[in-house]
Amino acid sequence: xxKILISAIAVSALxxxxxxxxxxxxxxSSIQVTPGEANFTKFVSIGNSLTSGYRDGTLYSDGQMExxxxxxxxxxxxxxGGEFTQxxxxxxxxxxxxxxxxxxGIEFYGKLTLKVLNGALSPTPSAPGANLDMIGGAGKKFSxxxxxxAKSFHLGVNGYGNPAGLATGAANPYFVRxxxxxxxxxxxxxxxxxxxxxxxxxxxxxxxxxATSGGSGIDQTGTGNNxxxxxxxxxxxxxxxxxxxxxxxxxxTAGGAKGVIANIPNVTSIPYFTRVPAMPIPGAPATVTALNxxxxxxxxxxxxxxxxxxxxxxxxxxxxxKFTVGVANGAIIVDKDLTNLSALNIxxxxxxxxxxxxxxxxxxxxxxxxxxGTSVPLADKYVLTEKETAKVLTATAxxxxxxxxxxxxxxxxxxxxxxxxxxxxxxxxxLFDGVKYTATFVTGGTFSLDGVHLTGRGYALIANEFMKExxxxxxSTLPMVNVNSYQGVTFP
Numbered sequence: 001x002x003k004i005l006i007s008a009i010a011v012s013a014l015x016x017x018x019x020x021x022x023x024x025x026x027x028x029s030s031i032q033v034t035p036g037e038a039n040f041t042k043f044v045s046i047g048n049s050l051t052s053g054y055r056d057g058t059l060y061s062d063g064q065m066e067x068x069x070x071x072x073x074x075x076x077x078x079x080x081g082g083e084f085t086q087x088x089x090x091x092x093x094x095x096x097x098x099x100x101x102x103x104x105g106i107e108f109y110g111k112l113t114l115k116v117l118n119g120a121l122s123p124t125p126s127a128p129g130a131n132l133d134m135i136g137g138a139g140k141k142f143s144x145x146x147x148x149x150a151k152s153f154h155l156g157v158n159g160y161g162n163p164a165g166l167a168t169g170a171a172n173p174y175f176v177r178x179x180x181x182x183x184x185x186x187x188x189x190x191x192x193x194x195x196x197x198x199x200x201x202x203x204x205x206x207x208x209x210x211a212t213s214g215g216s217g218i219d220q221t222g223t224g225n226n227x228x229x230x231x232x233x234x235x236x237x238x239x240x241x242x243x244x245x246x247x248x249x250x251x252x253t254a255g256g257a258k259g260v261i262a263n264i265p266n267v268t269s270i271p272y273f274t275r276v277p278a279m280p281i282p283g284a285p286a287t288v289t290a291l292n293x294x295x296x297x298x299x300x301x302x303x304x305x306x307x308x309x310x311x312x313x314x315x316x317x318x319x320x321x322k323f324t325v326g327v328a329n330g331a332i333i334v335d336k337d338l339t340n341l342s343a344l345n346i347x348x349x350x351x352x353x354x355x356x357x358x359x360x361x362x363x364x365x366x367x368x369x370x371x372x373g374t375s376v377p378l379a380d381k382y383v384l385t386e387k388e389t390a391k392v393l394t395a396t397a398x399x400x401x402x403x404x405x406x407x408x409x410x411x412x413x414x415x416x417x418x419x420x421x422x423x424x425x426x427x428x429x430x431l432f433d434g435v436k437y438t439a440t441f442v443t444g445g446t447f448s449l450d451g452v453h454l455t456g457r458g459y460a461l462i463a464n465e466f467m468k469e470x471x472x473x474x475x476s477t478l479p480m481v482n483v484n485s486y487q488g489v490t491f492p
Contacts (some may be wrong), residue, residue, distance in 0.1 A: 033078040036476035038258050040081035044143050044195035045069030046155065046186065046248070047202050050462075051146025052174070053086075055448035055455060056111040057125060058094030059148055059174065063111075066456035066486050068463040069144050069199060075467060075478045076197075086144040087135055087178035095128025099166075099173060108173070112449040114442075114492055121492070123449035136161070136178040145190045147175045151205045152241045153227040155186040155248060169232065187248050198252050198259035199466060201417070202245065203399045206236035207392045208452070211267045214359060214381035215388030221395055235391060238398035246406050253410055260413035260470050263400040265421035267392055268357065271441035272451035273384060274425070276358040279328040280366050281373055288323040291374055295321040295332075301346045310341060319350045331358060331366065331373025334380045337387055349377050355386040360441070360451045413473035415466050430461060432483040437461065445488045456486030 045051050045067075052059055053067030064070070064086050073084030095110040110126030117124065136142075147154070149172055154160055161179025165171030180189050190198070210217045210233050217233030220240075227240055245261075252259060267273050281287075299320055306316040319338060323329045330351030338348040352358060352373075358366075362382035365372030372378055384392070400418060407414035421439065423430055424446055429438035437458070438444035441451055446458035454462065460483040467478040 031477055031479060033075075033479060034477050035076075035079040035081075036471070036474045038079075038470065038474040038476050039196040040076035040079055042143075042193060042196045043069075043073055043076055043081055043084060043198070044145060044190050044193055045072075045199045046145045046190050046252075047200065048146060048150045048205055049148035049453060050204065051199070051201055052144065052148050053146070053459065054148045055450070055453040055459075056094075056113070056123075057448075057450040057453075058109065058111045059089055060094035060111050060129070061089050061092045062487065063094075063456070064088055064144070066459055067144060067146065068459040068466065069146070071460060071463040071481050071486075072199070072467055072478070073143065075481065079476060079478060084143040085141065087142045087174075089129075090133050091129035093126055093129030095126070096130070096132040096173060097128045098131045100128045114449065114490065116492065132173055133177060134163075136176075136180055138180060140178065140180060141189075141193050142178050143193070145186055147172055147186055149174065149205060150186065150202070151209075151227075151236060152202045153236065153244045155202060156188075156244055158183050158185045158188070160185060187251065191251055194255065195252065195257050195259075198257055199261070200245070200248060200252070200259065201262040201264075201415075202248075203241055203264045203403065206241055206399065207264075207395050208267065209233045210235045211384055211388075211392050212272065212359065212452070214379075214383050215385065215391070216381060219391045219395070221391075221398075235395050238395055238402065241399050242402035242406075245403060249406055249410055249412070253412075258412065258474060260415060260466055260473070261403060261407050262415035262417045262466070263403045264396060265418045266396055267384070268389065269418075269421040269425040269439060270452055271439055271444075271447050272360045273357040274439070275360050275441040275451060276363055276366065277328065278352050278354050278356050278358060279330050280352075280358060281323065281329040281331055283323060283325045283327045283329055285325050287374070288325045288329075291321075291323045294375070298346070298349065301341075301344065305341055305344055305346060310344070311339060315339060321349065321351055330356075332377040333373070333383045333385075334377050335383075335385060336380050337385065347377075352383065353386065355389070357384040357389060358382060359384065411473075413466075413469040415469050417462070417465070420462070420465055424461075432461070435484050437483070442489050449489065455488045457483050457488050460486045 053064040055063045093110040096108045099108040110128045112123040112125055114121045115124045160172055161175035161184055162171045162182040163176050213233040217231050219235040220237045223237055302316055302319055305311045332349055332351055335348055335350050359382050362378055424439040429436045437446045446454055448455050460481050464480045471478055
């Protein structure tokens with residue numbers, strides 16, 4: 001499991017606050033809160049970082065208190081729900097000092113905060129708050145079973161919380177913290193609680209690790225391989241995702257429990273992939289002249305390779321580097337999927353197009369001083385190419401089709417989280433009590449500083465979406481939470 005490290009990222013605009021109205025779309029004060037056909041006595045929520053309340057690059061106590069399952073549980077209490085417990089972090093910073101040191105200072109840092117660096121507001125990681133703490137053990141039960149970094153198949157792995165597996169990557173430190181035993185599984189620890197109602201939101205990481213690594217893994221679609229053989233950044237075979245989620249749902253519903261499951265958003269809807277424009281290089285005359293001159297030799301080499309039959313006409317044109325005055329130009333990148341011309345001493349360079357996605361982590365490199373995308377081509381890990389994006393979207397569509405089918409077959413409430421993220425990604429966004437929310441990085445109010453996970457307000461929007469579908473399916477009357485009362489991005 002890998003944390004997303006975001007180096008200093010310049011934030012070009014300050015937060016824009018829209019004035020709030022005092023009235024809500026629905027007056028909930030007069031509504032009698034009832035469970036309907038559901039039983040909220042024992043609510044257990046299972047998933048990954050999005051379930052845990054993870055935000056700003058880590059898991060910390062304030063984020064956990066504003067996890068969407070915790071928000072739901074407070075509303076469920078008004079309809080007969082019981083106590084909802086979470087494996088609370090020991091501080092409001094997050095991270096693990098000992099694991100941070102062991103990783104060489106690149107993983108498990110504390111939360112990102114906005115600081116002024118070089119004259120601009122930049123998300124900056126904090127020092128981790130404490131060593132990994134063990135709060136689980138026999139008899140310890142937690143209602144929030146969200147495990148940051150977990151892929152779909154991880155939830156059923158015995159020993160996923162075994163401290164002995166940390167060094168090899170066989171265990172997840174967040175589950176190590178609260179597992180009932182070294183041999184426990186996430187789904188097993190959920191089942192032992194005999195939930196009467198559950199939420200399950202899993203599958204994001206089955207494509208996300210591939211996407212956030214710039215497509216460094218393997219697309220396992222159709223391989224039928226044992227997930228135990230996968231690399232950490234591989235795309236999970238959709239057949240595996242369908243099988244394991246179906247198994248979890250069968251187990252959870254075997255005793256009569258009802259529940260809600262959600263699909264996963266396309267990565268193309270979240271700011272980690274949309275904050276940096278695909279064509280980020282301005283067409284200043286002096287810059288254009290200098291760059292076209294600098295890459296003239298590279299272009300000449302491509303022409304020779306084409307003449308010798310190493311390149312098709314299409315790939316030759318794809319790889320030509322040409323900057324144009326007065327327009328936004330593509331950044332120069334290394335693309336591993338290009339024909340290898342190293343025998344001719346020609347690197348695998350091309351410029352990005354509007355169909356590529358430059359990752360948020362490349363922001364600090366795309367400056368004149370750093371020369372990223374111009375004099376210094378962006379490494380493959382900083383770009384999700386059109387070809388790689390297609391693999392991610394294909395797998396996501398397959399996962400979502402299976403999740404919907406499972407929900408239908410089992411008569412469960414279903415949340416179309418993908419549609420909600422698409423709605424947020426539009427300029428119109430989502431309006432709640434006079435405040436507009438969008439997926440715009442920092443200023444949109446819904447995404448935290450890591451560009452992947454939500455703010456408290458973003459999680460509140462999701463909580464409401466879950467409860468809407470629960471009410472619709474089970475005829476309950478859970479009231480919506482006030483999105484505007486939760487935390488957004490904190491400014492210095």
